[in-house]
Amino acid sequence: MFLHLGQNTVVRTDAVVGIFDIETASVGKITRQFLSRAEEELRVTNVSQDLPKSFVVCLDEGGMRVYISQISTATLRRRTGFVEDLAKD
Template sequence: MFIHIGDDHVIQSKDVVAIIDQSLMSSSSIIEEMIFNQRKNKRVVETEENNAKAIVVTNDIIYFSPLSVFTLKKRANMMSTLNKLEDFSEEME
């Protein structure tokens, strides 16, 4: 399934490694170093207005999202719930 993470970016949920609150970036040297290195490799997608609330780490790219961690978590959980539902659409015809 796919998750809309804001700024017209849609990613596959299976590629998500972590969703981190943006405020943790300044308190963690490991996160700062990871983002610094990925920026050098041009593997970071910034928000359009630099109003990031969350950092979405995928297998290939790091995205700064204007959506909160809570909102992204709800969207990811909604997708997993939808995956578990059975499809009865053929029976209705």
């Protein structure tokens, strides 16, 4: 299954490590350091033309990648199907 992050960018849902609200998560020092380091290592892809609302951390053959998205965390989680899977248990 695939997750659409915006601007014609999709990732495999099994590669998604986490979906984070950019406003609340970036308050923490460790998260800011993580995002800064990812940017320095050229591992950040901005797929947002508007104000970013979330970031998605993925792992694949090339390593870790962070996607900055204008789509809310709630919408991204719904698109993954993870919420529906949890409701079935």
